[in-house]
Amino acid sequence: MKHKLKMLLRELVARAVYHTPLWRLCDLLAPRRLVILAGHCVEAPSNDFLPPEMKIREETLEEILGWLNRRFEGVRVADGWRRLGEGGGKSLFALSMDDGYRDNVTHLLPLAERVGVPVTVYLESRPLDEQRVNWTHKFFWLVERLGVEELGIRYADETEVEPDNVRTHQVLAEGVEVVYRWKRALKYDFDPLERDRVIDSIFTAEGGDEAALCEELYMDADGVTALAEAGWELGGHTISHHVLSGLGEEAQREEVQGGRQVLMDRHGVGCESFAYPFGRRWDYNETSVEVARDAGFECAVQTHAGACTRTSDAFHLSRWMIDDEAALHLIAAEACGAFELFRRVGLDLSE
Template identity: 25%
Template sequence: MKPAAETSAAGDHASGSIQQESSRRGRQEGFFLTSTRNGGAPDNHIVSDSIPSLSHSAFLSAMRPVVRLVARGCLTVVCYHRVIRRGDKRFQGYKPTINASQEAFSEQIEYLRANYDPISLSDLAAWIDGRRGLPPQPALVTFDDGYRDNAEVAWPIMRERGVPAVIFLATDYIGTGRPFIWDLAAYLFATTTLTSANVPLVGLRSLATDAHRDAATATWVDAMKRLPGAKRSEAVASLAKALDIDVPGQEIFEHLYMDWDDVRRLAREGVEFGGHTCSHPILTGISEPQGSWEIEESIRRVTEATGFKTLGFAYPNGSSRDYSDTHEKAVLKSGVPLAFSLEPGPMRLHDVSKRRTGIRRIYVGAHESMPRFVAKLSGVARLAHALRG
């Protein structure tokens, strides 16, 4: 008989082999498809693609009973950052934050309304507190950061269809014209006249084409996010110097973000708002007291601006390594009953009730096909996450 440790190791190896084989077969059969990472939990971007032999409409019809089965007893929370109109010639910021066109978003919201039971953040908070039940297939639509297109493009589509919206605000960027660092970096990479550069944090990069510039921007942003907050301003200055371009004024970016008048107007129309920190740091990259302050102060500002109790908070970046128990406690200390990650959902209601400050969300990537969107909502990203260990 093998020693216990050896038996365990053999079992782990066998389990790993099964997972690898499942993933290999899934990739061969077109079930798993990795798309561009966009700042959240990376496994949230492993999604199900359509079965190649089925048409678009046939796939949606085939998935309907699966959706009913999977969604019942689960909470499906969808996360967006931005929804844009085609043809807008103004600077559009960092491209990976754009989740959908106006047309694609309309189709996604129509699907959600037809196949799920859209709820509000207030509905979810009332259920958590035992004051109200939930419909059979509850779904919540959320937005992070506070981009103006949430107000001008996304909300009118949702309002017309009676679908509630929640927007989590990074409050330092509301009404100030101050750009998110990834939008500023995107502008610097887009406007430099250089065709290559030794880029701080990431090394020599080609800038000869738009595709090269987009790739260099994404690589730099990913590296920058892991810097301590105090080092980020230095990183931007070094980037501007390396790209031989001056840092632009705030007027370049003002159209990208909501102001507090937008927030108050939307709150009167029924949009709910939550905190998303003040300066959008990765919370585990700063001190615990500073992280707690970021959480509590953003919640205070949102509550003061809207005049309504703040019921939710979303962790910046959102993977399990980006926040800790300390930050979950800070949310509750602020009187906020719910907090959201970007670990892939959906999430069983039983688990939501046990972990109300770690609610999973499904991130919608750019250029999402409807079959892929449907499969994501059905939990394939989370299945892939489990298979990859």
């Protein structure tokens, strides 16, 4: 009930500031802020097989960016964080895109130039450097070809673990949102090395070509150069997109610092800011923060909704995840400071 009331209040506040000039009053009352949007892909043939929550249509994104750009100033993430510290001026917004997909170059670059906003892209280094993709893409590729049920059966056949323990049967029996649930189980509950081995072997048996999949899905070195020349920020996102909290300190350092080194040395990327892979609070820990700071990043972003102000922690910057279902009135309420005003009295309407 409490949750329902909160959601109702959230809708009312957001609609009020979106449809009336009340947003101006909130903007004046709330501290200067930076709202960072986070997505992955703009819908394009190259990312057809990825799930809908990783994609946004050009029209939807252009409407969101246009609304924000008419009221606030669009910046790159690291610049925005620095500018917050300087004080004064309009509030800020940034668009960030994770992983480094090809559509960011082919579809997002012209859109961003049309709207007139810079973008920050967080790059995994392995797709660029070794033409290899992380397990999630092979998983989605297999789900598209085999269906989740058949994939589950083959997965259970491939492992020596009892099916009950790997939860395959349980996950399949639940029936709803099965792909999402299974991806979550693979992400957190399975041994990462064993998971990668099994996914790889099914992927290969199905005729999957990792380098070809990588080339189709991810941008190449020329794409990175084109974005850098357009004035975009290119940040770090590890080598291979592991859940950092599941790794020891040494392995985290290799992923975070190693990824940054490759991007800077071989691709001339600036790497001022960093995005924790998956980005939920439980996906990284204090070691990840330390490692990111030691590696030389100025700030780091996660994926819990909220606004950043000058008192925010530089290594826990909030971001609003966007896909084609993104609600502009909610983003508007965060961007104009309405949600920040509620947060200051102890009520978080962002999530």
